[in-house]
Amino acid sequence: MTKQLDTKGLSRRSILKGGAAAAGAAIGSGAVTGFPTIWAQNIKDVTLRQFGTGVSNINEVAAKVKEDLGFTLEMTALDSDSVTQRAATQPKSFDIADIEYWICKKVWGAGNMQAMDTSKIKNYDKIVGIFKSGKLTPESVIAQGTAPHTVGFTSGPNGKDFVAEESGWMTLIPTIYNADTLGIRPDLIGRPIDSWAELLNPEFKGKASILDISSIGIMDMAMVVEAMGEYKYPDKGNMTKEEIDMTLGIFTEAKKNGQFRAFWKSFDESVNLMASGEVVIQSMWSPAITAVRSKGIPCVYQPLKEGYRSWGGGLGLSKNLSGLELDAAYEYINWYLDGWVGGFLMRQGYYSAVPETSKNFMSEDEWGYWFEGKAAKNDIKNPFGDVMEKAGAVRDGGSFYDRMGSVACWNAVMDENRYMVRKWNEFIAA
Amino acid sequence: MTKTKKIDPSKRAERISWMLVTPLSCVLGFFLLLPILTIVTVSFWDFNEWSFFPDFILDNYVYHLTSAVTWATYLKTLKFMVLTWIFCAGVGFTVAYFLAFHVRSLPVQVALFLVCTIPFWTSNIIRMISWIPFLGRNGIANSSLISLGVIDEPLEWLLYSDFAVVLAFVHLYALFMVVPIFNTMMRIDKSLIEAARDAGASGLQVLTNVIIPLAKPGIMIGSIFVVTLVMGDFITVRHMSGGQSASVGRIISNEIALLQYPAAAASSVVLLCTVLLMIGVMMRFVDIRKEL
DSSP, rough: OOOOOOOOSHHHHHHHHHHHHHHHHHTTTTOOOEEEEEEEHHHOEEEEEEEEOTOOOOHHHHHHHOOOOOEEEEEEOOOHHHHHHHHHHHHGGGGGEEEHHHHHHHEEEEEEGOOOEEGOOGGGGSSOOOGGOSSSTTTTTOOEESSSGGSSSSSSSSOOOOOOSOOOOOEEEEEEEEEOOOEOOOHHHHHOOOOOGGGGGGTTTTEEEEEEEEEHHHHHHHHHHHTTSSOSSSSSSOOOHHHHHHHHHHHHHHHHHOEEEEEOOOOHHHHHHHHHTTTSEEOOOOHHHHHHOOOOOEEEEEEOOOOOOEEEEEEEEETTHHHHHHHHHHHHHHOOOOOOHHHHHTTTTTEEEHHHHHGGGGHHHHHHHTTTTTOSOEEEEOTTSSSEEOOTTOOTTTTTHHHTTTEEEEEOTTTTTHHHHHHHHHHHHO | OOOOOOOOOOHHHHHHHHHHHHHHHHHHIIIIIHHHHHHHHTTTOOEOOOOOOOOOOOOHHHHHHHHHHHHHHHHHHHHHHHHHHHEEEEEHHHHHHHIIIOOOHHHHHHHHHHHEEEHHHHHHHHHTOOOOOOOHHSSSHHHHHHTSSSSSSSSGGGGGHHHHHHHHHHHHHHHHHHHHHHHHTTOOOHHHHHHHTTTTTOOHHHHHIIIIEEEEEEEEHHHOOOOOOHHHHHHHHHHTTOSSOOOOOOHHHHHTTTTTTHHHHHHHHHHHHHHHHHHHHHHHOOOOHOOO
16 A cells, blocks of 8 residues: 555664664764764765666766765666656655656655755756746746746745745756657658648658657647647646647547557657658657667657757655765765766756756867757767767757757646546547 | 364364365465455545545546446457457467377377477567567568569558557467367367267368367367456557557556556456456356366
């Protein structure tokens, strides 16, 4: 049963850890302070368990944590649904949740996570405006959907609500984000693509695909419907029942006409569909494009005139963290924003929440290609050493400000989420 | 006075049988009955976005049974089930017949039977997934047909279609039909067939009047396997239809993914009842206990 969510007394883990943890807890709880030597020895015994979607759960990060910080980070990669499920129902199964902002909106109310004190976050001031005021630059217009800043702050250490202003208590520390669009096979399409509406173009009958994750798929659908000129949503991220019916109605009709080859749910499926030529246009994620290209198959992450559908993720702390482990978690988060991870992720095509620190961990050419949208001077390699782009290539969509500046909506959960999910299932079954 | 009590032998036998039956009852109780009772209980509970709590509501059932999706999905699942059953029965019966009546020596029979099981040495998922590159638009099937000049355009319906789903099901579950049918056929007394021949029966008459009636329990056991496996499946339908077809199992797995445990429990109870009903009907045709 998942009803018993609160913890009382000693947790199982602290008992297992025995003496070291007890000593650590004493330090962490404030009983003993200012003993860096004891700290340094105990922290080696700490193990933090992190789970999240595949994107940032990378073994290299865990290895670097061990090297730089001395403690052990255990990572588990799951799909979005399982991540949501765990964050909402099994607080004892994790210490750090690496989740997306729309998942945060869904699970924060369950009270299994604790707010983070921004005064303990060294690089807080350097975090990109998107995650604080919601604006990339002072002139930016805030996109529709669950924009990260709307669920980024809570009222206090034990807050279960969201507040609009920078309250000093963050729900998630932003770590990674990107602007998503459609992936295409330029060799099989043979003409320029510039609009989301092309997904339902009968020209691609039986060769299109969309992802079967309702909260993300519905946003892609809304982008398509708007691009087709069928309807202009007051807020794509929070549709009414009528709007949901209308949106899914259009796609159900397309499905019945055989527009879609398949629906995909996992990263690998999207890569296979594209690489095998089963599909020539589909919703896709950035590293999936890279994976297709690394097989020598042309694939473009096509910028579209209506803008991007964006997403962002962050690290959240389990309610059960305290003492030494909590300190270690803060240490980890500060390290995360310190640049090494940022550089690692940016060299795969994501963006870091504190880009300026990542710059120190990237070559000038890499920074120019990935962040500034400049032509690569040499071959661009990913963090694993594989060549991703030849010299002279320019990133699809251009610079950080071009891409993140054209975000039309964020991944979202709606007030009518339950209704939407039911309708989505009807669409899949139709 | 002796302290040993005289125990009535019949009572003693009864006690022993109770003791003998206890371990199995415990196992079934803990691992079958208790979970099912839990599911039935939870199916009446209420839920929100992130948790579920005790209540007594019928909404989960009302929604499930009145939704057009449920009915369409059951229809689709039944269609898969019937088609799979027909093909599995056809393949299973033919293979078993060949093994039991055409192959004369026992070692060869055993060897060929083992050959049938070779594909089952790998996992279900792998056997299913390996169809995907084979059937794809640029897959082996299409490219060989094109190079043979049979077709000009790749056949789209080979993959991500009902055809692909049924094909995978038949591949996965045909052995469950072969084994019980082969087993019952091996027990058919060969002299019965000789007697039928002597009485002037043709090959077809021997098949329909002697072999099929005697192999009925095997066919029925195989059918029960196939029917329950197909009704409960969620992964094959998803992968082979490219996520475009629903099945009852997928409804349940979606509900679990969305944390709607009570709704999933209600759907499971309905599915369980449906399958039990189907098995009940099948059992009426053959008294397996008597025949075995």
